[in-house]
Amino acid sequence: MTLRWTAIAIFIVPLWAQHGSSPTVNPYSSADHEQAGAKLFRGQCAGCHGPNGTGTGAGPNLASGTFLHGGSDEALFRAISKGVPGTSMPAFALSGLQVWEVVTHIRALGILHDVSQAKGDAAAGATIFRANCSRCHRVGDAGGLTGPDLTSIAARRSYAELRESLRDPDAVVAPQYWSVIATMATGQTVRGIRLNEDTYSLQVRDETGRLVSLLKRNLKSVALDRRSPMPSFAGKLSDGQMDDVIAWLTSLRSEQ
Ligand code: HEC
Ligand code: HEC
Numbered sequence: 437m438t439l440r441w442t443a444i445a446i447f448i449v450p451l452w453a454q455h456g457s458s459p460t461v462n463p464y465s466s467a468d469h470e471q472a473g474a475k476l477f478r479g480q481c482a483g484c485h486g487p488n489g490t491g492t493g494a495g496p497n498l499a500s501g502t503f504l505h506g507g508s509d510e511a512l513f514r515a516i517s518k519g520v521p522g523t524s525m526p527a528f529a530l531s532g533l534q535v536w537e538v539v540t541h542i543r544a545l546g547i548l549h550d551v552s553q554a555k556g557d558a559a560a561g562a563t564i565f566r567a568n569c570s571r572c573h574r575v576g577d578a579g580g581l582t583g584p585d586l587t588s589i590a591a592r593r594s595y596a597e598l599r600e601s602l603r604d605p606d607a608v609v610a611p612q613y614w615s616v617i618a619t620m621a622t623g624q625t626v627r628g629i630r631l632n633e634d635t636y637s638l639q640v641r642d643e644t645g646r647l648v649s650l651l652k653r654n655l656k657s658v659a660l661d662r663r664s665p666m667p668s669f670a671g672k673l674s675d676g677q678m679d680d681v682i683a684w685l686t687s688l689r690s691e692q
Contacts, residue, residue: 473541561684
């Protein structure tokens with residue numbers, strides 16, 4: 437047992453050392469990091485890679501989603517921090533955080549390119565959104581709170597992911613959207629998103645948006661439902677209508 441642990445420890449240390457203690461998956465990918473990366477990109481990279489990253493004679497397209505030197509977070513990190521030896525791609529003396537921020541921006545460029553596959557009609561999409569989505573989703577400062585704010589969703593999700601969200605919302609559901617089904621001692625049930633929980637009580641937002649506080653001693657059981665509160669739109673919206681909505685969500689991003 438002791439022997440095996442020693443062997444593992446020896447194996448791990450050189451791996452970390454080799455990568456300069458940097459994580460292999462980008463830990464800095466929020467909208468704020470993307471914006472900081474965009475600024476660095478305009479200042480230091482756009483001259484060769486173009487303002488939208490689509491390339492110039494002096495540097496290749498970084499927005500196509502395919503990379504010569506590997507498209508993983510780690511490979512992009514390496515190309516930017518170490519340069520590409522034997523080419524005019526220089527090594528950049530940026531901090532680890534800054535390099536990750538630029539990687540986040542490069543990803544957003546690729547997603548934007550990819551989302552442009554949505555050949556829909558954005559104006560029609562706005563109408564479809566108001567009728568089907570805004571009771572649960574905010575955009576700008578209007579809309580419901582059951583689902584996430586979608587104002588900048590097209591900067592964070594690819595076309596394929598957005599299509600999947602509409603067709604099969606249960607495929608990926610973040611834990612904060614799991615619902616609880618609380619059955620009271622009286623047999624009455626309350627279903628909603630779990631907002632908070634302590635030793636004695638449970639706070640949920642029910643399907644009508646009401647905040648409900650439940651005392652645990654009054655509950656018979658609590659079940660967790662990992663399915664999305666969002667209904668699938670497969671069969672309810674045509675492929676063309678889904679493209680319209682995605683085109684509209686994408687247009688919000690480019691207005692920013
Ligand atoms: C002086 C011009 C120049 C500047 C400035 C420059 N690059 Fe490059 N970059 C290149 C060239 C040329 C290549 C292609 C290298 C090759 O042929 O493999 C490249 C390649 C890359 C690659 C690898 C692409 C692939 O397909 O794997 C990435 C990522 C990259 N650059 C990011 C950046 C970022 C981020 C910046 C700014 C911090 C930047 N570059 C600034 C010229 C430049
Ligand atoms: C009954 C409320 C409800 C309705 C109606 C609804 N959604 Fe959602 N939606 C949610 C919830 C809750 C989530 C978060 C859980 C999940 O990922 O499924 C979500 C997630 C999403 C996501 C994924 C967000 C992410 O971060 O990846 C997208 C995109 C989305 N909805 C778009 C739409 C669109 C477009 C419509 C209208 C055609 C719509 N939703 C209608 C509740 C709703």
